[in-house]
Amino acid sequence: MNVFKINIISLLISTIIAFIGTPFIFNMLKDGDCLCLNYKKESIPSSMGLLFVIVQTITVVLIGLYVKKDLIIIMLYLVGFILIGLVGLLDDLIGDEKVKGFKGHIKSFFKGTLTTGGLKAGIGFLIALIISIYISNGVLEVVVNTLVIALFTNLINLFDLRPGRASKVFVIMSIILMLTSIDNYFSFILFSFFGILIKYLPMDLKAKCMMGDVGSNTLGLTLGVYCAYTHSLNSKIIYLAILIIVQMLSEAISFSKVIEKNKFLRFIDNLGR
Numbered sequence: 001m002n003v004f005k006i007n008i009i010s011l012l013i014s015t016i017i018a019f020i021g022t023p024f025i026f027n028m029l030k031d032g033d034c035l036c037l038n039y040k041k042e043s044i045p046s047s048m049g050l051l052f053v054i055v056q057t058i059t060v061v062l063i064g065l066y067v068k069k070d071l072i073i074i075m076l077y078l079v080g081f082i083l084i085g086l087v088g089l090l091d092d093l094i095g096d097e098k099v100k101g102f103k104g105h106i107k108s109f110f111k112g113t114l115t116t117g118g119l120k121a122g123i124g125f126l127i128a129l130i131i132s133i134y135i136s137n138g139v140l141e142v143v144v145n146t147l148v149i150a151l152f153t154n155l156i157n158l159f160d161l162r163p164g165r166a167s168k169v170f171v172i173m174s175i176i177l178m179l180t181s182i183d184n185y186f187s188f189i190l191f192s193f194f195g196i197l198i199k200y201l202p203m204d205l206k207a208k209c210m211m212g213d214v215g216s217n218t219l220g221l222t223l224g225v226y227c228a229y230t231h232s233l234n235s236k237i238i239y240l241a242i243l244i245i246v247q248m249l250s251e252a253i254s255f256s257k258v259i260e261k262n263k264f265l266r267f268i269d270n271l272g273r
Contacts, residue, residue, distance in 0.1 A: 009188075010060075010188040010195070013195070018055050022051060022203075026203075029209075048204075049216065050215075051215075052211070060074060063192070077222075081222070087119060090116050091117060091119075091120050095115070120217065124153045128149035132146040132228060135229055140233070144236050145228040145236065147243075149224035152220050154220060155246065156223070159255060161255070166211060166216050167201045171197065177190075185230075189225070193222060207273075
């Protein structure tokens with residue numbers, strides 16, 4: 001099976017659908033008053049990641065029907081993808097902004113209050129566990145895959161603090177993951193997102209809209225599933241260690257300040273704005 005051909009087809013399909021669908025989603029959110037303030041204090045549509053859910057689902061279904069391979073893992077990915085997108089959308093719409101970080105949501109839970117962030121974490125872990133049980137060989141790999149998918153799902157959200165940053169992190173991580181994978185067949189789920197970002201990213205960079213948690217969560221889950229499904233156990237353990245370190249650092253330091261103090265990171269971060 002020609003992996004390159006499948007990736008290009010996936011890219012083209014998602015690009016076409018994204019260009020057609022973006023104005024409709026943008027105007028729907030705007031007319032529905034689903035707005036938030038950007039860093040310029042301007043009201044812009046939030047939750048544009050809804051576009052990701054729609055376009056990615058259509059594209060991956062079409063590719064799955066075309067390749068007729070690994071349909072169960074494709075189905076599990078899409079079910080988890082749509083579910084984490086819906087929970088992310090719920091967090092965007094009614095989330096309590098006063099509760100921040102993983103620790104904050106855990107503390108609220110043990111005090112008897114379920115936050116949308118806590119619900120998102122729980123659902124994300126359940127999705128990761130179910131997918132991991134199917135694709136893993138042995139208990140150790142189930143544990144590693146579950147944590148890799150769950151932490152990747154939250155990773156993009158940690159960087160979604162400036163226009164375009166989350167999308168750039170996704171693209172960079174996608175390239176790294178494809179370079180370290182032992183099987184690039186499943187990379188069409190990344191290329192389909194590249195097609196979406198061709199249309200979406202320029203809007204985000206100009207602070208005309210925000211992807212919201214519905215966007216960052218679906219980007220992260222996609223990275224996690226790809227990593228878990230296409231990498232060796234040793235590679236996944238290395239990625240897991242890095243993800244744990246990043247998660248711990250996010251509770252202690254500001255990534256935005258770190259980026260601002262580094263010339264190269266600041267250049268990448270500001271590119272396109």
